[in-house]
Amino acid sequence: MSSTTTTANTRHKRWLIFLATAFLVVGLFGGWVAIQFANGSWRLTPPSYKGMTLQSPELLPDIEMMSTTGERVSLSDYRGKVVLLFFGYTSCPDICPATLLELRTAVRELGGDSDQIQVVMVTVDPQRDDVPRLKQYVTQFDERFIGLVGTDEELIASAAQYGIFYQAHEVEGSQAGYFMDHTAAIMAFDKDGYLRLMYPFGMTGGDIAADMRYLIKE
Structure with missing residues (x-):
């Protein structure tokens, strides 16, 4: 060779x-x-979230109040679902209905995945918003939405723990008598109950839905 x-x-x-x-x-x-x-x-890194992300997801203290379902419930009862939490009130002239409309859009855009989302509204006006009134209000946007009504003490504690501001102010000549100034952000909790995202007022339902598609797959 x-x-x-x-x-x-x-x-x-x-x-x-x-x-x-x-x-x-x-x-x-x-x-x-x-x-x-x-x-x-x-984990696969999704495209940038539309909402404001927390660098370190937080497990906040639980909220337990009377629900529009007719029984006392806690946010922890919805573990296994993504929870979208909003503090508002039924006499709100603008921010609350606009926010709930966007939340309705978000949930409906998710189609069959919407059963993995729970929208919860806590009233900051428990003097006027009893359970029947709050139920009628939230369900006109979507029958799956629930509302929570707490005592003054429960509301004060929850608002402090979640960083929510609220305060009544009188309006002369208004049939409502007074309005509530309040934090208008939406808080998104993952299936394990950790606060993951914050949405300022004005975020569209389409953008919220886009984020939810990632959270529900985790």
């Missing part, structure tokens, strides 16, 4: 060894990556 043939065979063997080693490395790496995704160490 000539030296030229021997050299060619040697190169061929080295090439085969290189390919075999490369495939082995790629296979091992691919298997390791699959394991990381399987055990939750890694």
